[in-house]
Amino acid sequence: MAESLELVAAIVKALDSKRAMNMEVLHTTDVTTLADYFVMATAASSTQLRTLSDVTEEAAEKLGETPYNVEGERESGWRVLDFSSVIVHLFLPEQREFYSLERLWRDAEQVDLEPMLAKGAED
Numbered sequence: 001m002a003e004s005l006e007l008v009a010a011i012v013k014a015l016d017s018k019r020a021m022n023m024e025v026l027h028t029t030d031v032t033t034l035a036d037y038f039v040m041a042t043a044a045s046s047t048q049l050r051t052l053s054d055v056t057e058e059a060a061e062k063l064g065e066t067p068y069n070v071e072g073e074r075e076s077g078w079r080v081l082d083f084s085s086v087i088v089h090l091f092l093p094e095q096r097e098f099y100s101l102e103r104l105w106r107d108a109e110q111v112d113l114e115p116m117l118a119k120g121a122e123d
Contacts, residue, residue: 004036004085007063009116011088014059015041016117018051022096026108035087038105042096046075052090053079 008025015023020041029036043049057067065083072079077092078099089101 007060007065007083007086008037008039008111010059010063011039011056011086012113012116014055015039015052018048018055019044020052020090023113024102025111025113026102026105027111028105028108031105031108035082036085037087037111038101038108039086039088040091040096040101041089042091042093044093046077046092049077049079049090049092053081056081056088056090 012023012025021044022040022042024040026038026040027036028034028038041052043052053070060066060081060083067081067083069082070080071082077095079090081088081090089099091099
């Protein structure tokens with residue numbers, strides 16, 4: 001089993017490799033018992049949304065993780081992958097704006113993605 005932050009880093013690198021937009025990671029441990037981290041990203045199309053979902057699952061599987069639950073279909077414009085300690089929210093732009101999770105979880109600490117992405121460039 002991967003550590004939460006290790007899983008987050010693998011997911012962030014995978015999403016970045018498929019050009020996910022507006023990626024954000026919130027450290028939610030202090031504001032909810034739902035998960036340690038929320039990863040959020042926007043897709044430009046329903047096809048990209050499915051691709052982002054697929055690469056998220058693939059990155060997690062490499063660390064021995066599988067989602068406990070997956071909700072949403074690409075036609076709905078959103079997808080949630082629940083890895084227990086990490087929950088990944090993938091949206092089309094309209095749904096991202098509608099659900100506005102950043103506003104809902106504004107008390108959570110925002111994680112700096114630069115070290116995760118920079119490490120990915122070295123691999």
